[in-house]
Amino acid sequence: MTQSPGQGNALDNLLTESRTFPPSDEFAAQANAKPELYEEAKADREAFWAKQAERLHWDTKWNQVLDWSNAPFAKWFVGGKLNVAYNCVDRHVESGHGEQVAIHWEGEPGDSRAITYAELQREVSKAANALTSLGIGAEDRVAIYMPMVPEAIFAMLACARVGALHNVVFGGFSAEALRTRIQDSEARLVITTDGQYRRGNPAPLKPAVDEAVAGAPSVEKVIVVKRTDTEVAWTDKDVWWHELVDGQSDQHTPEAFDAEHPLFILYTSGTTGKPKGILHTSGGYLTQASYTHHNVFDLKPDTDVYWCTADIGWVTGHSYIVYGPLSNRVTQVVYEGTPNTPHEGRHWEIVQKYGVSIYYTAPTLIRTFMKWGADIPAKYDLSSLRVLGSVGEPINPEAWIWYRENVGGGKTPIVDTWWQTETGAIMISPLPGVVSTKPGSAQRPLPGIGAKVVNDEGVEVPHGGGGYLVLDEPWPSMLRGIWGDEERYRDTYWSRFADQGFYFAGDGAKYDSDGDLWLLGRVDDVMNVSGHRISTTEVESALVSHPTVAEAAVVGASDDTTGQGIVAFVILRGGAGSDAGGAEAIKALRDHVAKEIGPIAKPRQIMVVPELPKTRSGKIMRRLLRDVAENRAVGDVTTLADSSVMDLISAGLQSGK
Numbered sequence: 001m002t003q004s005p006g007q008g009n010a011l012d013n014l015l016t017e018s019r020t021f022p023p024s025d026e027f028a029a030q031a032n033a034k035p036e037l038y039e040e041a042k043a044d045r046e047a048f049w050a051k052q053a054e055r056l057h058w059d060t061k062w063n064q065v066l067d068w069s070n071a072p073f074a075k076w077f078v079g080g081k082l083n084v085a086y087n088c089v090d091r092h093v094e095s096g097h098g099e100q101v102a103i104h105w106e107g108e109p110g111d112s113r114a115i116t117y118a119e120l121q122r123e124v125s126k127a128a129n130a131l132t133s134l135g136i137g138a139e140d141r142v143a144i145y146m147p148m149v150p151e152a153i154f155a156m157l158a159c160a161r162v163g164a165l166h167n168v169v170f171g172g173f174s175a176e177a178l179r180t181r182i183q184d185s186e187a188r189l190v191i192t193t194d195g196q197y198r199r200g201n202p203a204p205l206k207p208a209v210d211e212a213v214a215g216a217p218s219v220e221k222v223i224v225v226k227r228t229d230t231e232v233a234w235t236d237k238d239v240w241w242h243e244l245v246d247g248q249s250d251q252h253t254p255e256a257f258d259a260e261h262p263l264f265i266l267y268t269s270g271t272t273g274k275p276k277g278i279l280h281t282s283g284g285y286l287t288q289a290s291y292t293h294h295n296v297f298d299l300k301p302d303t304d305v306y307w308c309t310a311d312i313g314w315v316t317g318h319s320y321i322v323y324g325p326l327s328n329r330v331t332q333v334v335y336e337g338t339p340n341t342p343h344e345g346r347h348w349e350i351v352q353k354y355g356v357s358i359y360y361t362a363p364t365l366i367r368t369f370m371k372w373g374a375d376i377p378a379k380y381d382l383s384s385l386r387v388l389g390s391v392g393e394p395i396n397p398e399a400w401i402w403y404r405e406n407v408g409g410g411k412t413p414i415v416d417t418w419w420q421t422e423t424g425a426i427m428i429s430p431l432p433g434v435v436s437t438k439p440g441s442a443q444r445p446l447p448g449i450g451a452k453v454v455n456d457e458g459v460e461v462p463h464g465g466g467g468y469l470v471l472d473e474p475w476p477s478m479l480r481g482i483w484g485d486e487e488r489y490r491d492t493y494w495s496r497f498a499d500q501g502f503y504f505a506g507d508g509a510k511y512d513s514d515g516d517l518w519l520l521g522r523v524d525d526v527m528n529v530s531g532h533r534i535s536t537t538e539v540e541s542a543l544v545s546h547p548t549v550a551e552a553a554v555v556g557a558s559d560d561t562t563g564q565g566i567v568a569f570v571i572l573r574g575g576a577g578s579d580a581g582g583a584e585a586i587k588a589l590r591d592h593v594a595k596e597i598g599p600i601a602k603p604r605q606i607m608v609v610p611e612l613p614k615t616r617s618g619k620i621m622r623r624l625l626r627d628v629a630e631n632r633a634v635g636d637v638t639t640l641a642d643s644s645v646m647d648l649i650s651a652g653l654q655s656g657k
């Protein structure tokens with residue numbers, strides 16, 4: 001492995017975790033998931049997935065479950081036709097649930113809106129008609145750059161309805177990051193808002209779109225939702241959402257598309273500076289999103305209130321706010337803002353207000369709640385909660401136990417769900433009511449999914465040993481490629497274990513002696529900061545694009561709250577003034593990274609150094625820099641071209657330069 005696991009040695013020690021929490025008889029008796037699912041899937045995987053696909057409404061049934069003849073390009077439910085938006089909205093209205101609340105939307109300033117399935121159907125239909133009026137149809141790309149407002153969900157579903165691909169870009173990304181994503185996907189339309197609420201204040205959003213669109217000639221129109229009512233500059237491409245959409249007919253007949261019709265592109269960091277446009281399609285993706293949401297969260301559509309705290313800018317928002325939950329006729333909370341606005345009990349206040357019963361969040365937030373103190377959740381009535389979920393990075397057992405005790409009242413199952421933008425839906429997770437949960441372990445591949453831990457040669461590692469996580473069977477919601485880059489798709493995921501035909505996930509993993517799976521963090525140059533994937537190269541390119549920087553090396557160092565924190569080592573250009581490396585210069589660099597990528601990529605720490613440790617072939621030895629960043633004794637330096645470099649670096653840091 002080229003990189004040690006995200007949580008360093010801590011996780012190794014915790015692998016001896018032996019506490020387990022069996023489901024109560026009461027929970028098991030009512031659980032959606034039954035133990036037989038594992039057997040059923042093992043007996044006939046394709047028949048199993050075909051049965052799961054029956055959860056959806058198909059206009060035309062498929063004639064082949066899986067076509068893997070052109071591997072690694074899969075086709076699932078070949079010949080089938082469906083409309084994804086119809087499955088998430090209309091069919092629930094048609095089955096008599098039009099008055100059920102689909103979305104309890106909670107704005108950061110305290111405004112709220114309850115949207116029923118009937119209303120959702122009208123809003124999505126109007127938005128779909130608006131897209132059609134702009135000439136947007138099947139196969140067109142639409143970039144969505146919005147905060148968590150209901151229109152963002154309407155927009156995604158409207159795209160799905162007319163067969164256009166959405167490319168949602170997280171609202172925290174910079175203009176530059178937005179521009180490259182618009183350009184790579186050649187989006188014809190951008191949907192955005194005037195501004196967004198962040199930590200109690202309105203912040204402008206549209207200026208970033210203006211800047212991005214100025215450098216992205218494919219964009220013909222920009223639809224702007226009025227959210228904060230901040231004044232915005234106006235160009236002749238711009239049109240207000242309320243002027244374009246509100247007057248449209250609320251009737252729209254959905255068209256059935258092929259099961260393999262592309263649904264969306266979502267960019268994620270890889271090991272190079274250029275983000276990858278992960279492509280997902282319709283039938284297989286929706287099948288697995290729906291199946292996993294039903295079984296992993298045990299959703300009961302008539303009684304549960306579900307809340308996934310992700311942003312729609314990430315894959316978790318796509319699969320577990322929009323497609324999985326809505327296909328299952330969820331009633332869910334969607335919250336616009338930050339967890340400590342206006343106070344640190346905001347999430348628990350919302351749980352109490354809506355009677356949330358299923359809550360799905362990220363370890364980084366759980367650790368933040370821990371820091372804020374157990375007395376905060378203790379002030380609220382959280383007795384409605386019955387299932388808790390975790391996603392985005394390994395959850396350390398302490399955080400897991402804290403979550404169960406202080407949020408779950410010491411009784412709720414916790415589902416630690418491993419998956420990726422590329423896998424489209426959950427792959428590894430305990431099934432609540434079936435599996436005895438174990439703090440810190442994602443435990444086992446879901447029924448229908450195959451996962452192995454292998455060594456460099458692709459040979460399975462015996463239980464107890466660490467290795468690479470691979471997926472050894474195609475799955476319905478797997479990515480269908482990287483937008484516009486077939487070679488990169490093969491190289492990144494399928495070349496490492498080409499002989500075995502395994503998908504290489506990029507994570508280290510280990511099965512313990514009980515056969516439970518532990519995820520040990522990335523094994524490539526991808527960092528995981530608060531559950532967000534950021535590549536070291538991306539941050540390095542941003543740093544060296546600043547005029548004062550000659551060279552930069554970036555590592556992810558263990559961080560108690562964010563999992564990993566970004567630590568940058570920079571060599572400044574000779575000409576940089578005498579205060580080089582001073583607080584101001586460093587602030588300028590951090591701001592520069594925020595401008596190039598987004599605030600989430602701001603280094604936690606920037607160290608100015610005279611040299612970087614390199615091998616004779618010129619490769620930066622990040623392992624040694626990580627030792628420095630994590631305050632450890634520096635490891636083996638014998639492969640360095642100049643072994644005195646590490647002394648220079650350490651001496652410079654100690655003297656405070």
Ligand code: 6R9
Nearest residue numbers: 391392393394416417418419420421507519
């Ligand atoms: C859904 C999502 C994927 C990477 C993945 C892994 C890490 C996600 C995890 C987990 C340990 C879990 N990851 N869930 N690691 N336990 N339950 O996060 O997608 O943003 O693409 O990140 O996140 O390293 O490879 P994405």
